[in-house]
Amino acid sequence: MISRFLKSIAGGSSQHPVNIECSNKLPSSVHAVESNDDLLSEILLHLPVISVLLYKTVSKRWYSIITNPDFSLRHHSQNPKSDPASGLYIKQPGSSSAYDFVPLDIRIPPSNVIFRCDLEVVIIQSCNGLFLCRGTYKYHNDYNYYMYNPTTNVFKKLPPCPINDGIMRMAYDPIRSPHYKMVYATRRDNNNVFGLTIQIYTYSSETGIWSDCSHRYWSKSSYFSLICVYGIYWSNAIHSVDGLNHEKLCLEDLAITSVQLPGKQCFRKLFESRGCLLLVCLFHIGVIKMLNVYEMSNVLENLVENFVCIFFLHNVHSEWSIKYIVHLDEAMRLFPEIGVYPYTLVSTSVRCIVLGKREEDSFMVIDLNGEVMQYKMMSNTLRKLPYFKSVNYLYPRSFQFIASFAGV
Numbered sequence: 001m002i003s004r005f006l007k008s009i010a011g012g013s014s015q016h017p018v019n020i021e022c023s024n025k026l027p028s029s030v031h032a033v034e035s036n037d038d039l040l041s042e043i044l045l046h047l048p049v050i051s052v053l054l055y056k057t058v059s060k061r062w063y064s065i066i067t068n069p070d071f072s073l074r075h076h077s078q079n080p081k082s083d084p085a086s087g088l089y090i091k092q093p094g095s096s097s098a099y100d101f102v103p104l105d106i107r108i109p110p111s112n113v114i115f116r117c118d119l120e121v122v123i124i125q126s127c128n129g130l131f132l133c134r135g136t137y138k139y140h141n142d143y144n145y146y147m148y149n150p151t152t153n154v155f156k157k158l159p160p161c162p163i164n165d166g167i168m169r170m171a172y173d174p175i176r177s178p179h180y181k182m183v184y185a186t187r188r189d190n191n192n193v194f195g196l197t198i199q200i201y202t203y204s205s206e207t208g209i210w211s212d213c214s215h216r217y218w219s220k221s222s223y224f225s226l227i228c229v230y231g232i233y234w235s236n237a238i239h240s241v242d243g244l245n246h247e248k249l250c251l252e253d254l255a256i257t258s259v260q261l262p263g264k265q266c267f268r269k270l271f272e273s274r275g276c277l278l279l280v281c282l283f284h285i286g287v288i289k290m291l292n293v294y295e296m297s298n299v300l301e302n303l304v305e306n307f308v309c310i311f312f313l314h315n316v317h318s319e320w321s322i323k324y325i326v327h328l329d330e331a332m333r334l335f336p337e338i339g340v341y342p343y344t345l346v347s348t349s350v351r352c353i354v355l356g357k358r359e360e361d362s363f364m365v366i367d368l369n370g371e372v373m374q375y376k377m378m379s380n381t382l383r384k385l386p387y388f389k390s391v392n393y394l395y396p397r398s399f400q401f402i403a404s405f406a407g408v
Helices: 002-010 028-034 037-044 049-057 060-066 069-078 328-332 343-349
Strands: 087-091 098-103 111-114 119-127 130-137 143-149 154-157 167-171 181-188 196-204 209-219 232-234 237-241 246-250 256-258 267-273 276-285 288-296 321-327 350-354 363-368 371-376 381-384 398-401
Touching (some): 037 060, 049 060, 087 119, 087 350, 119 143, 119 167, 119 232, 119 398, 130 167, 167 232, 276 350, 350 398
Antiparallel strands (some): 087 098, 087 398, 098 111, 119 130, 130 143, 143 154, 167 181, 181 196, 196 209, 232 237, 237 246, 267 276, 288 321, 350 363, 363 371
16 A cells, blocks of 8 residues: 555656656645655655665655665664565676676666775675675785675775684674674684684674684584585574585574484575575486475574474474475476576576565576576466576576665
8 A cells, every 4th residue: 555655646656656846747635745754754664675765766855865864774673674685696707896786676677786996896695685795905915894785885894803714604684683793714723633623703793893702613524514605694593504414503602503404415505585594405306307495494583474384493493394396397398498407507506585475476596508587486487587698607606685774
C-alpha cells in the first residue's frame, strides 16, 4: 500500500518516476502530502532501502530528504534487518580495481564500477551491505584495509593490525549491533610437526582498537582451515568449508568447532541469505550434473518464515537439511546455445543464492559458459542477466550488493 501510494505521488513507478516539479495535475491531497517533509519522510522510512534510493530522482526535494544524513540514520535504526541482495560486484578481467555491477533487481541498470579515489581497491568480503576492501596506493607495495558502504559511497580506513601477514574477515549483523567486528588470523611456528599455529586478533568499530586475543590453535591444514579466503559470517561466527571440513569460529569465546558436512565428498561452497546459511554441493552422477543446496538455521535466530524447521543442539549448533535439488542438465536444455558445461567449472560458478520472502521468489545466480544466469529453483526457469563481458573464471568470486544506510 505504501509503495502504491508513493507511485501515485511520484506520477510513475520507482523505476521510471515522473518529476513532480513539472506536474500540475496531481490532486490537492497528494500535493498536501508531498509538500510536508515530515510526513513524506515517515512514509519513506517504511520502504526497503533500494526502493528509497530509486525515488531520489522524483524531485529535488525528495532527493534532499533521502540524502539527508539524519534520514539515513533513522531509516537504518528503524529497519536493521538486511534486505535481500539486489546486485553483484564481479571483478573485471585484467583490471586491478574495476568491477562489473550485475543487477538482480530489474529496476536497476547494469553498470561498470570504478572506485573514484587514489587507491587501487580490491573487495575482500561483503557482509550485510558493507564491503571489506584492501587499498593500495599506485606504485606502492604497502596496503591498508578499508570499510566501504557502496550505497552511500563512503570509505573508512581501518587502523592497522599489529601484524600484516594474515587474513582478515568481517563480522557485521545490524540486528545484533550497529557496530562491526574484524577477525584477523595469522600463522605462527610453520615448521611445527603438529601443524600450523594460528594467532587471532580482533577489532571492534565500537572501540576502534585491535586486541590480541592470546588464542593459539593447532591446524593441520596447509592453509587456514579456519578463516580461509572464502570464510563468511553467519550467526555470530565465521564459517569456512573445503572439500572435507566445515569449521566455524565463534566470536563470543573464539572457540573453534567442526560441523558435520552432509553427503559424500564433493565440491562445496557457502552462502548466506536472509539469516540462513546455505551450502551448495555439486555431485556428478554419470553424465548428470546435480546441484544440492542445504540449509542451516539456528531456530532461535531464524529470520525466514515458512521454511522447514532445522534441528539444532544445545541452542548453538545446527544440522544441515536439504533445501533444493537442482539438475543442471535439465535447466541447461532451456538454453541449448550454451552447450555442454564443464563439470570442473560448475563448482565455482555459483555466484550467489538469494532467498525471497516467498519460496517461488528464491533464486541462484550461476555462470553457464560465460553467461551469467538467474535460475529460479521452484519454477526451474533460467533468464540471462545483463552482463557485457565474458566471465572471469580466474577470479570466480562475486560480492553481493545489499542496499544499506549503515555507517562505516
